Amino acid sequence: MNKIWIIAKRELSSFFDSLTAYIMLVAFLGFSGFFTWLYGADIFLRNQADLQVFFSIAYWTLFFFIPAITMRMLAEENKSGTIELLLTKAVTDWQVIFGKFLACLVLIMIALALTLPYYLTVWKLGPVDHGSVWSGYLGLILMSATYISIGIYTSSITNNQIVAFLLAIFIGIFFHIIFDVLAQSFAGSIGGFFSYLSVSTHYESISRGVIDSKDLVFFFSIIFLTLILSEMRLAKRNIAN
Amino acid sequence: MDIILENVTKKYGAQKAVDNISIHVKTGEVLGFLGPNGAGKTTTMKIITGLIAPNKGDARIGNFSVCEQPDEVKKLIGYLPENNPLYPEMPVIDYLHFMAAIQGVEKSKIQERIYEMIKLCGLNAEKHKKIGELSKGYRQRVGLAQAMIHDPQVLILDEPTTGLDPNQIVEIRKLIKELGKEKTVILSTHILPEVEATCDRILIISKGKIVADGTSENLRKQTSGRELIRVRIEDGNRDEVIRQLQTLDQVGLVDPIRGIDNCYEVQSRNEFSNRRSIFQLCVKNNWMLTEMTPIETKLEDLFRDLTLN
Numbered sequence: 001m002n003k004i005w006i007i008a009k010r011e012l013s014s015f016f017d018s019l020t021a022y023i024m025l026v027a028f029l030g031f032s033g034f035f036t037w038l039y040g041a042d043i044f045l046r047n048q049a050d051l052q053v054f055f056s057i058a059y060w061t062l063f064f065f066i067p068a069i070t071m072r073m074l075a076e077e078n079k080s081g082t083i084e085l086l087l088t089k090a091v092t093d094w095q096v097i098f099g100k101f102l103a104c105l106v107l108i109m110i111a112l113a114l115t116l117p118y119y120l121t122v123w124k125l126g127p128v129d130h131g132s133v134w135s136g137y138l139g140l141i142l143m144s145a146t147y148i149s150i151g152i153y154t155s156s157i158t159n160n161q162i163v164a165f166l167l168a169i170f171i172g173i174f175f176h177i178i179f180d181v182l183a184q185s186f187a188g189s190i191g192g193f194f195s196y197l198s199v200s201t202h203y204e205s206i207s208r209g210v211i212d213s214k215d216l217v218f219f220f221s222i223i224f225l226t227l228i229l230s231e232m233r234l235a236k237r238n239i240a241n
Numbered sequence: 242m243d244i245i246l247e248n249v250t251k252k253y254g255a256q257k258a259v260d261n262i263s264i265h266v267k268t269g270e271v272l273g274f275l276g277p278n279g280a281g282k283t284t285t286m287k288i289i290t291g292l293i294a295p296n297k298g299d300a301r302i303g304n305f306s307v308c309e310q311p312d313e314v315k316k317l318i319g320y321l322p323e324n325n326p327l328y329p330e331m332p333v334i335d336y337l338h339f340m341a342a343i344q345g346v347e348k349s350k351i352q353e354r355i356y357e358m359i360k361l362c363g364l365n366a367e368k369h370k371k372i373g374e375l376s377k378g379y380r381q382r383v384g385l386a387q388a389m390i391h392d393p394q395v396l397i398l399d400e401p402t403t404g405l406d407p408n409q410i411v412e413i414r415k416l417i418k419e420l421g422k423e424k425t426v427i428l429s430t431h432i433l434p435e436v437e438a439t440c441d442r443i444l445i446i447s448k449g450k451i452v453a454d455g456t457s458e459n460l461r462k463q464t465s466g467r468e469l470i471r472v473r474i475e476d477g478n479r480d481e482v483i484r485q486l487q488t489l490d491q492v493g494l495v496d497p498i499r500g501i502d503n504c505y506e507v508q509s510r511n512e513f514s515n516r517r518s519i520f521q522l523c524v525k526n527n528w529m530l531t532e533m534t535p536i537e538t539k540l541e542d543l544f545r546d547l548t549l550n
Contacts, residue, residue: 003343003345006339006342006343007343010328010331010339013335014328014330014331017330017331018330080326080327080329081322081324081326082326082327082328084287084292084322084326085320085322085326085327085387086343087292088290088291088292088315088318088320088322089315089340089343089344090312090315090316090343090344090345091315091343092312237292237293
């Protein structure tokens with residue numbers, strides 16, 4: 001655990017040293033703030049004291065921001081050869097993968113924590129359904145964790161950050177929207193299958209305040225599956241064939 | 242800690258990068274790993290550090306098997322990879338702190354170790370700079386500091402002196418020799434004088450196989466059955482001198498040295514010395530012998546002999 005945190009801490013400080021973190025935070029808060037408070041079907045038009053508007057904006061902004069922060073995680077280490085350095089230190093491949101995963105998750109959680117003033121503001125404006133706000137945040141965190149693990153996997157299979165980014169978007173878009181669209185065009189069990197694969201189905205049911213084990217199982221299985229694949233990718237060098 | 246390799250083979254596809262190598266390096270030995278590019282030096286080092294697994298055989302550090310107890314082995318090894326990869330965005334001191342923490346150096350000792358390494362590697366003026374801003378030589382020092390930060394029993398250095406200036410090279414060699422007294426060091430290099438200066442033992446590897454193993458004197462003896470001298474003979478006709486020299490019983494080969502007048506490289510036949518007879522020849526012909534310098538058989542020649550075929 002300690003080693004995981006050491007790796008995560010290094011990644012986080014490199015986010016903040018290289019401005020990635022600040023750009024990401026400013027852009028995330030800017031976009032979601034603009035659309036939540038100022039533009040289009042904003043929170044005032046909705047005339048309800050909740051954060052549904054923010055959650056549906058964040059659903060898309062995070063989708064694009066997450067690959068941008070995960071793309072360099074392993075791709076850059078593969079390219080510069082520092083991965084060799086890291087893997088010959090007294091850490092396991094798992095600790096490396098988890099450390100990187102944790103660093104991205106913490107950065108996303110910082111971004112989400114900075115939107116808590118939205119919550120407080122809405123609270124001032126009217127009676128808030130606290131449960132649905134917190135479950136909305138939980139939904140965003142689970143969704144983020146899913147895309148982070150996908151991003152880490154795509155980053156592990158290449159040494160080119162752009163490829164890692166595009167591949168993460170490509171894989172992510174299926175979960176994000178394509179499976180949902182397919183679910184609507186197919187009836188019966190095929191439709192149900194696509195609907196189960198869609199992140200939006202599970203995200204919506206959690207952000208509505210229904211925390212079902214079915215949804216948690218979905219998110220955690222994608223996270224673990226992709227992290228296992230990333231670990232296997234690292235361990236591949238080490239398999240005598 | 243001894244490093245023991247037993248029948249290690251590593252294939253990349255059909256090509257054998259390392260072919261059935263067995264090495265035993267004892268504690269307190271500095272082993273120089275020589276070989277042309279692509280001979281398998283780096284692969285062997287990667288196997289010892291546990292980065293890649295061999296197809297056959299095993300490497301052991303002390304009593305720990307690299308394949309079966311990689312976590313134990315990693316703690317014992319300090320490794321400077323080829324090309325010295327570093328995190329350019331990190332300041333030197335943070336980088337060393339990270340490396341110490343990740344290698345499991347106790348928290349209370351980390352600061353002390355960092356300062357020791359900074360002093361040892363001469364990084365004091367650069368310690369707050371980002372690694373990306375450093376010159377190649379300083380980066381190399383950071384790489385060395387990183388490899389030694391947890392005071393490892395075994396040091397694996399892949400071309401440790403590339404990019405250093407001559408003064409730094411001397412310092413680093415001295416440092417490696419110093420370290421080699423208590424620890425086991427394996428270093429690879431293309432630079433032959435370097436191995437002679439730093440290593441107790443030299444291992445030449447070619448196409449994945451060990452082709453020579455021994456101290457530099459031992460290896461030199463293998464080629465030094467013949468004596469090589471450089472002579473300068475004046476007042477004689479060039480072709481005549483060469484012809485006459487070649488008639489001597491002890492002389493094997495005569496080569497005029499290009500660019501310098503009246504200078505010849507003379508190689509004796511095996512187990513003979515040709516100096517006296519050359520002198521007498523000069524006296525007989527009334528030539529003026531103005532220079533006679535024995536040339537030491539060079540490791541370079543042995544290296545080329547062994548690796549060119």
